[in-house]
Amino acid sequence: MRYCTLREEHDVCAAMQRPTLGAPQLNDSSLSSWIALAITLAVALIILAALALPADAASIPREAQRYRSVLIRSARLELGLAAPVATLAAQLHTESRWDESARSPVGAQGLAQFMPATREWMGEIRPDLGRADAWSPGWALRALCAYDAWLLARITAASERDRWQMTLASYNGGLGWIYKDQRLARSRGLDPGRWDGHVAEVNAGRSRAAWTENRGYPRRIAGREPLYAAWGRGVLK
8 A cells, every 4th residue: 555745645735725616615795695596586587477468368457356246146037046157257257357447449348348329228228227328336236247148148159158259249249240159150060159269260240350350359258267166156167
């Protein structure tokens, strides 16, 4: 066995104490700086991800809570105890973002965005709801549920989901157009009782812009429905 000389031991110790090239030595101060930088980058990524979401995708508008109990009561009166409250809430979110003073460029008014002609018609067929006033939150919530129920009763579909998709499309664009689209779908060998991939794919004569807006309406409501899962059941997911 060979023993190191004192000179060799000195050289080994010196070599062990010298920093290795390419491997920076971190003291406590630089390590803290790296940790702080990593935390800052992580927070920045979280903020960017949140900003990338649509403005209304992350939470229920504050105004919605004011009308929650009124909507639930109206939904059950018009559609029974099993009323899809989450679906109806998402519909109101889509229509006005719960803004009772909302007015669309084409003249739709209030929480439920009734056009003046539809508001007058609802007042005629449902005088029991009180004076037809689209700017009155109480009337608008009850009338939206009543109108959905009226449409739902006049649509035949393969499933509850299909029936509600057609009901919502009718609320947006008119029941007559859904009937025309169903007939056109049947003539093309599609199922008039199915929405996705069938009735939703045909256009019986509307402008491209109107048709695109109408087909997107049930999808937008379906996307917001989970926000209101705590309010009641939904039928679109």
